Amino acid sequence: MPTARVSSAVMTHPVRRAQAEDMVTRLGLGSLALDPDPDGPPSALRTALVAWSRVAEGATHQFMIQDDVAAPDDMIDLVARCADRFPGEALAFYTNWHARNGGATRLAALAGAGWVRAVPEEFTPTLAISLPVAVAEEFRQYAEASAERHDDEVMCTFLRTGGRRSALLAVPTVTEHTGTSSINGHAAQGIRLAVCPASAEDARPFLYRGWVLEELPWVPYMRYGEGYVRLPGQEHQPQPRHHYTWREALPLTGELTEGQVWDAVRRRRPAAQAVRVAEAFGEPFADEFWIHCLLLGRQAEVAARRHAPAGAQRGGTPGADRLRRAAVSTAGPAGLSPERRPEVTPAYAELLSAYAWTAVTCGESLLEG
Structure with a gap:
């Protein structure tokens, strides 16, 4: 009790x-x-x-x-x-x-x-x-x-x-x-x-x-179809709620370049899925969403390596794997503009989730690079 x-x-x-x-x-x-x-x-x-x-x-x-x-x-x-x-x-x-x-x-x-x-x-x-x-x-x-x-x-x-x-x-x-x-x-x-x-x-x-x-690295997030990054210590800036696009933010992190990101897009993004997402929600969203999930996967790996206690497992049990899948499943609808979210049918939700996972799993290789 x-x-x-x-x-x-x-x-x-x-x-x-x-x-x-x-x-x-x-x-x-x-x-x-x-x-x-x-x-x-x-x-x-x-x-x-x-x-x-x-x-x-x-x-x-x-x-x-x-x-x-x-x-x-x-x-x-x-x-x-x-x-x-x-x-x-x-x-x-x-x-x-x-x-x-x-x-x-x-x-x-x-x-x-x-x-x-x-x-x-x-x-x-x-x-x-x-x-x-x-x-x-x-x-x-x-x-x-x-x-x-x-x-x-x-x-x-x-x-x-x-x-x-x-x-x-x-x-x-x-x-x-x-x-x-x-x-x-x-x-x-x-x-x-x-x-x-x-x-x-x-x-x-x-x-x-x-x-x-407790300590967050820089955090990717999406709003209205565009990818942004919340920088460490942003609460101390003169405009703490400023939305930095990922292109603006990456030079401030000192860790990744826009060129590295686009290279990953060219080499690792599944072309057929990208075409299907672009046909449904537009090519700009297909690009921004995959890049957002790429950065998200990279930063989750950073957080786990830096802050997870020894022996902590990120997955491997049915419950843990369900939580990871649930978090990725909401990324696509959340990243769309409000007026387009009702368009996400179960079939589109499955597509967006599968597309997102290809980017998330690519994040670790970005870290190693």
């Missing part, structure tokens, strides 16, 4: 109350945190403040989950066991498949890690997140005066203050975002799902005992 005592609340709006009440019943959650001004301008933070204040007596940790998230029936037990392992940490149990944190989580999955430290300059994923109760109260007091409406942005700035560290992101994702509607104005982002979807059975060994990737 875990020693952590987890209190919980579901963030919701009256239009989704029935959905939220079903979550409370099914998952054995504590209470609803209803938007206190449902007719006011959209604000996730307004409702999050209610959720962080709903701490049950005697609790050591507060878990907040949004009403449009699917989760396993034993979610509270899973959260409690993770809180036992990391009692002082902010733990995020969902990470979107796009942007920098999505890239960091996908890289960590390929490296064999169970957790990865979130990049400090990006919003903190808050769809399903736990905090120690003292930290939850500190956040509530910190955020009360904020004019920001996005709780994930305020959480990010909060975790950068007072000597705190950014959240730990669960690499296998047992929660899933449902639907594309958004009370808080995110519907334009289209389909947005977990970066490494996993069953609770596959996830538990990694969450309970898996190693933590």
